[in-house]
Amino acid sequence: MLSKKTKYGIKALTYIARKDEKLPVQASEISESENISQKFLESIMLELRKSGFLGSKKGKGGGYYLIKKPSEIKMTAVIRVLEGPIAMVPCVSLNYYEKCDDCPDEDACSVHKLMIQVRDASLNVLGENTLADIAFR
Amino acid sequence: MLSKKTKYGIKALTYIARKDEKLPVQASEISESENISQKFLESIMLELRKSGFLGSKKGKGGGYYLIKKPSEIKMTAVIRVLEGPIAMVPCVSLNYYEKCDDCPDEDACSVHKLMIQVRDASLNVLGENTLADIAFR
DNA sequence: CTTAAAACCTAGTAAACCGATAGGATTATA
DNA sequence: TATAATCCTATCGGTTTACTAGGTTTTAAG
Numbered sequence: 001m002l003s004k005k006t007k008y009g010i011k012a013l014t015y016i017a018r019k020d021e022k023l024p025v026q027a028s029e030i031s032e033s034e035n036i037s038q039k040f041l042e043s044i045m046l047e048l049r050k051s052g053f054l055g056s057k058k059g060k061g062g063g064y065y066l067i068k069k070p071s072e073i074k075m076t077a078v079i080r081v082l083e084g085p086i087a088m089v090p091c092v093s094l095n096y097y098e099k100c101d102d103c104p105d106e107d108a109c110s111v112h113k114l115m116i117q118v119r120d121a122s123l124n125v126l127g128e129n130t131l132a133d134i135a136f137r
Numbered sequence: 138m139l140s141k142k143t144k145y146g147i148k149a150l151t152y153i154a155r156k157d158e159k160l161p162v163q164a165s166e167i168s169e170s171e172n173i174s175q176k177f178l179e180s181i182m183l184e185l186r187k188s189g190f191l192g193s194k195k196g197k198g199g200g201y202y203l204i205k206k207p208s209e210i211k212m213t214a215v216i217r218v219l220e221g222p223i224a225m226v227p228c229v230s231l232n233y234y235e236k237c238d239d240c241p242d243e244d245a246c247s248v249h250k251l252m253i254q255v256r257d258a259s260l261n262v263l264g265e266n267t268l269a270d271i272a273f274r
Numbered sequence: 275c276t277t278a279a280a281a282c283c284t285a286g287t288a289a290a291c292c293g294a295t296a297g298g299a300t301t302a303t304a
Numbered sequence: 305t306a307t308a309a310t311c312c313t314a315t316c317g318g319t320t321t322a323c324t325a326g327g328t329t330t331t332a333a334g
Contacts, residue, residue: 001222034239040323058330063281110148114271140292182310198308
């Protein structure tokens, strides 16, 4: 299941992308428009800034803006930052690999075999979709 | 992330499938061989029986056995029983649909759009794989 | 210079979920 | 009758989740 954090984060990025003005967008505006708890959203925006998706401007008239073009933001990257691994099991994760402490032999493991396929399928979809794709198409 | 319950459940089914003998397999045997807490596994086996994947025989010499042939057990079905919805968001789930309480318009929602694609990709993989595929191939 | 509006930061918290454990009751075999 | 297995219910510690509280800092505008 996708956490609300990730869901809200993607919605916020989408919201900013769809506003074609160059002015920064306030978290309060997004929170109202998208029905997201403001304080919670603030922490998410902060994370998105720290991970390089957003820039920010403090003070009156401040807000957040995209650092890259929507077409250059892959959804794999967004989800990895907000949600963590895309794989459903650590032992098939490319970026967060971890060996299972049960399971002596990964190659013999049926779960491993299956989850590699699921991972590849998901990776394929998320890698092909950019923020532009889901915001505008 | 896949829960241990689901992971253990799939491993247990695989174990039984790979034993070609007709005799029922004990939970204790599986728990030892696959390094799974016995009591925890017991509860999983029970669930797999109640949902129609396994039959059981009580008492001495008892155990669990597959009710259908491995090639007839789709992984979608197994995962839906043990893990719940395959979709990452309730609003794109086929079997466990739920409307988001934020989000007035699903068609305009970028998360919705993306997660439909992820769901279809996963569904495709899990629907094509049977227990036989992951146990023997 | 003051005020308001915004991001930024730290901490806490209620509820849910997870993985496991405890302790048996029931049933079947030998 | 003893033993071995499933079956059942309850509980529990730990972690995560989704959020809330309560500020501080920075900036722009009046």
